[in-house]
Amino acid sequence: MSMQVKRRADYQPPAFLISSVELTIHLHPQSTRVHSVLKIQRNGNHDQELVLDGEQLNLLELSIDGQTITNYEVTDSALVIPSVSNEFTLTTVCTISPADNKALEGLYLSNGVYCTQCEAEGFRRITYFIDRPDVLATYQVTLHGERKTLPTLLSNGNPVDEGINADGTHWVKWVDPHPKPSYLFAIVAGEFDVLKDEYITLNGKRVALELYVDKGKRDRGQFALDSLKRAMAWDEQEYGLEYDLDIYMVVAVDFFNMGAMENKGLNIFNSKFVLANPETATDEDFFNVESVIAHEYFHNWTGNRVTCRDWFQLSLKEGLTVFRDQQFSADMTSPLSNRIKHVRVIREHQFAEDASAMSHPIRPDEVIEMNNFYTVTVYDKGAEVIRMLHTLLGKERFRAGMDEYFNRYDGQAVTCDDFLSAMQTATDLDLAHFSRWYSQSGTPEITVSQKVSADKTWVTISQYTPPTADQQDKSELFIPLGFSCIDLNGRHYQDCEQKVLEGVLILDQPETTLTFDNGGQELIPVMLAGFSAPVRIKQGLSSEALLATFLYAQDDFNRWDALQQLYDWCITQYEINQSVEDKIWEGLRDALESEKNNYELLSECLVIPSFETLCQTRTNIHVETLHAAREQFAREFITKLENELKDVYHSIQLDSYQYNQQDVIARRCKNVVLGHLARLTQHEDLVKEHFNQSDNMTDSLGALKAAQHGHRELFKTLMETYGEQWKNDPLVLDKWFSLHATTERADILSHLTLLQSHPQFSIDNPNRVRALIGSFAFYNTSGFHALDGSGYQYLTDYLLKLDDCNPQVAARLVTPLTQWQRFDQHHQEQMRRQLARLLEHDGLSSDVFEKVSKSLAYESTAK
Template identity: 45%
Template sequence: MKDAQPRTVRLRDYRVPDYLVDQTRLHFELQPRGTLVRSQLHIRRNPEAVAQENGGADIKLPPLELQGVELELLSLAIDGEPVASESFRTSVEGLSVDVERPEFVVEISNRINPEDNTSLEGLYLSNGMYCTQCEAEGFRKITFYPDRPDVMSRFTTTIVAPRDYPVLLSNGNEVERGETEDGRHFVTWEDPFAKPSYLFALVAGDLQHVEDAFITASGREIKLQIFTESKNIGKCEHAMRSLKKAMRWDEEVYGREYDLDIFMVVAVDHFNMGAMENKGLNIFNSACVLASPETATDAAFQRIESIVAHEYFHNWSGNRVTCRDWFQLSLKEGFTVFRDAEFSADMNSRAVKRIEDVSMLRTAQFAEDDGPMAHPVRPDSYMEISNFYTLTVYEKGAEVVRMIHTLLGEEAFRRGSDLYFERHDGQAVTCEDFVKAMEDANGVDLQQFRRWYSQAGTPVLEVTDAYDPGTGDYALTVRQSCPATPGQPEKAPFHIPLKMALLDPIGNDMPLDQAGHTELVLQVSEAEQTFRFKGLPEKPLPSLLRGFSAPVKLRYGYTPEQLLFLMRSESDAFNRWDAGQRLAFIALESLQQDYRAGREMQLSPELVSAYRAVLQNRELDPALVAEMLSLPSAQVLAEEAGEIDAQAIIAAREFAEVSLGQALHEELLATYRAFTREGPYRPEADDIAARRLKNTCLAFLAATGEATYLALAQSQFESAGNMTDSAAALAALVNRGSEAQMHGALDSFYKRWQEDTQVVELWFALQSNSARCGTLEHVRALMQHPAFELKNPNKVRAVIGGFANRNFTQFHKADGSGFEFLSDQVIALDRLNPQVSARLVTPLTRWKKYREAVGSQMHSALKSIMESGQLSADLYEVVSKSLA
């Protein structure tokens, strides 16, 4: 455990490193409980530090500070001479060494224990395989080192292991392999590109691999390899295909060509994250790389394609150009999330991809902005950097990059990215450097725009309009504000791109200027602005925030009739979907009011009519139709509520889903049949869209509880030729079927797939997420299941995380038992894996938004965590800020 009250690290205190490491040579002798690590570091005084501290006069050399956690120091030498004990000091955070000259070689030997490393940071054992995870500060658990991203070094790594670990991998290109005198073997890897220690990687195990090749635009052949356990070797084809697509796309869209001779991916079962972009050796959570039609859903196929692309794109936006410090994390993550989103949009449905991304923002990132851990895209401070791998840094950071793209246009943005990569290749830089490249390449001023990096919170745009029929003048007035967030009570105006159009009475986009443009990006930069349009023959209906052009909350007084009009006529697919969401929100809010007043609930006929029209429209993309039929989630309803009434939200959504299924059963059944396709499974956009719409209809039909439709679900479950249809039918039976149907289907599914780890995780999640079967008692029983493992983050996320984050009904039971359960699990997990425990506690942190009785229960659960004893730095930061 770390200190229960860790120090706060602040951006304003950043100073350049005292020393640089030009060359790092590492030698590993792998043993489960006693791995020996020898390092040789070629170090020199940093000229920039000398200039900053002494005006260029280096009078006294500062000590060399090397971070190291849970390491057994065996030996320490400088330039071949052992360092006297009085010349170095050890602490729980590392090693401080007195030095006598500005350039020297440090040699260190230390021992580590991979077998007992349950934190999954540094070097650890996963199902008999050695694996590393060094971002953000895991390298200090391997050896003593200046473990910070602005110290970039060229690494040479030698791995020595017994023969039962035949595969030995690290960063770069293989330069040597051979036998040792004691019967073991070794492989040496050399990375020609300087990198920070967080990008170091090592893998050793009994693995199989698939291999392919990619020919770059310049004609170079790159060897591609994906490593996994032998039982999973047949699940790598999709990831390999996705990798080749990503490599080609990055060349065509960004002009970025891969730089090493080999690119490797390794699938690991025990992993805290989705994947890691280590230079040339990407390590993936198995769930994010392994897929086959029989075992992976469409969503999993698309997620794998996106994540493979994301990690590959990091080769330039993260590796070749990296972060100066961890406050700049969004420099690489926000930019790369934007890049992978654009890639996924090009590979699949652009409209649906945008809807999915915005749904995540509204569900979770807006909640983060409104909670105790709210922080800017570039945080000002942190206690534990692992806590800032957040939706704000990643998803909102991507939205910030997207806004620059919207403001500049595609060609200008490409000029800016080209300059950014050219100017900063091989450097550790800041968010300002990225924005400056965009400015310099295009002669624009983005000074005010930089506030998106430094101000927290979700801005609100209040829009009103006025039309003068005598002159044809139309005025659109926009007022922006941003709520107070921790440490930032007042906010200066943001620079917000507001993409918009004006619709005439039959739904056509009206000309907005003399050039005849029918869509404009208004640049909102003041607290209040009015935009004027002249010569309009009739009052228009504004189409605002098209494509969700900025991560803001839009307030405009659309009537239900206007929303119905937009659902029918809007040419912007995102706004068409959003109009339906707003109409559904109005209907669900009315149902919540009925519930609280004890009145009989009645679903808005406008919503039924709107959904019927959507179902009957065969001209729309089926994937978009499926999205338009999806009710706002309980989490979105909670985020929009001034005070969260969990029971009212649950009752309203349940009633609406059942009512829509009953009212539209004929249209739903007709659509289900129309989009049921025969033939082999293809993870292609058109087939995915058909399955998505078909299974959306099935969920509504099953919600009626009618035996006919449950029999339809049963038939689909028994005959499904792919996991998408099988899982959708299973979910329908679990949520709506009889006890016999539910248990029979669950038992059958598990019996068939019990040997497949990823499918078992899906089986766990379907149950823990279920409002019906995912009771607390059932979740506790799942934790006793032989396939569950508390040390495995994927299993924890599937069972405990699924219950707390996605089972709104059962988690929010009025007796508070769900909150108490979560607090107990967080305490237990904190002793094993602090990163997982700190992320798992999130649902409790919103206690102030709930009605008093429920909020009090959540607060008590947080207090029990705080009072449980010494907490990790990760968990302490989240809980202490939530209780403040």
């Protein structure tokens, strides 16, 4: 099996442009009729044939300028018309079957709701079109549907007319005046509850806000609507960006491959990122709702008004918008917890991607399946690159660069180079060197060493980016490093040459050396304040130096990171059958005691690095040894610090549930501490009491996770109570599925099979599949990595079924198998065996084929 590779270097402008689209759509489960009228112009002086993308379409009629034509060819992926004039109107009539569309791309019908997902290449499953992001057109859409079952008919833009047909059906006409690419097209039709509000912009414009949710879920939508208004106000204040239509709509649907989609004026959301109240949603859920609502709204300018020329430029909109939603969330909630949350994603997932066969720059060079561009590298590392720009330019100049970007490119489809060109106008710094972050893959390694004389200390900092699967040769990067220097007593030092300015050292060469007048003693370089760049630090600080960093560093991220490094070091001792000295436990006790009332920092510092994070600092990983070492450390941690943690738990007293940052921080700290205490049998009653007295989902779930650590019978009892209470609420039950999937038990595979027969589980619903199968594959260390390879085989068996109906989700869930390079030989062989099974499967989707074939091909370069 082979697939066509698409390359960024092969980009050519479209041979034809489409200026306007008129669609008339008659909705029907098996035979939706799509009448399309396109105004098309030849782009440049050429005689190429007209090629329109189209998949799974039944073409009924075809005419040009009102004349039926017969000289054309229809293939599985295109409509080809060999001879056309320079400017003409093309009319087609097609039928499609939304009910049979289980891939959830294009137009599909699920749970009685018609919904679209057109990014990246779904529009071609609705009608014939030049389905690429650099073809922008205005849209007029008229939807027809049954009045009883489809009372709501929505599309992009503003509603301009509606009526009743002679057969009793009804119709609504929508007009979007802003030219947009086809991937931003959307329609939704069904029966919903609706929440309405309005937002008045700084310029006095009234914008109608409408939030559509499933019938009976109206009480769970208010927080999302309020979040939208906060996002609109923030974007006006921070970036001067005002909304540009008369109406802004958000629709929550249960069956959705992504988190949400920023379709112009009609955002379609996975319902898990809209529906929230204290009984059904955790603090983390509330945070995610606000963050994703903001992300999709911010796309209105960074993605919609200015969009991508081609999909290789995806980080142009996604990396930039992720950075913007991170800024927003930090302003709305806690800057420290937000930053740590993002760093965990980078370290656990993006660094792993960089080290795998799927390594690619944030602006990739080639791809087989466009859906595989939606990666943590493009999104999250892309956001880190924007954050570095923000650090280098400063807030005011960054804003000036953004203003220039919008002034230059509003209404256009552009590239990452265009963005950098606009930012260059706001700084004297030459961004040519910095731009390598867009084209170079891999995780840079920053090595820190020092030399001490009688009166001076020299700290040398060097950079090196290891070869990756896609690139062997690397160049030095332009890296802003948050930097300070202290000694064991907490005294801070400035380098003699003042290379460190305002806490930032620019590393733009293979290495640089800083000189300190400090009486000739070894210093503690405190690296990467605020996680100023997506790099690894190789420093080898002693446990004493790490504790001093926690006590004396000025940056709270550095303080948290110092303890994470110390925990990692302790776990390493257990891996090699060594013990952790009492002085380290005493130092930890003193460190935690010093912050016992600082619940925000404490709650983060009490989290032990996950197995996934620990994997990023190791090679040739023996899963059983590392997992056992982490468990041993966790057990020792609570044994040594029980009294201190017990005092923290009981010191946190909260009234009835409120979602405000003070309570969120305190609640998180209390639940983290409970998770530690639960490892000791004497605290079983505390876990039970925590669950029974909970008036919110955060504490209920906190008790369940705590019981999962060690009280198996209690866990079983509480899970039965929880499962019975929420058996009719699929979104809440996803948490129950996930807890089951991540529980360590000898019969986990048969248990997973049993759970698949649950009435609320369906292979057709991505949320259910991610909650059960995804949680197992990504986070059940002992089950997934079982020594006999049964966990790998189980996932593969499921992926073979899932790929037939939803290749996008299957491609995401195959990721843990593709990262086999990190593990010891035995696990590598077991994982590669299952990847080979996938590759040999007839009819494997391009989504999964690309990841699997690249992973297996990486074998020769990994050794």
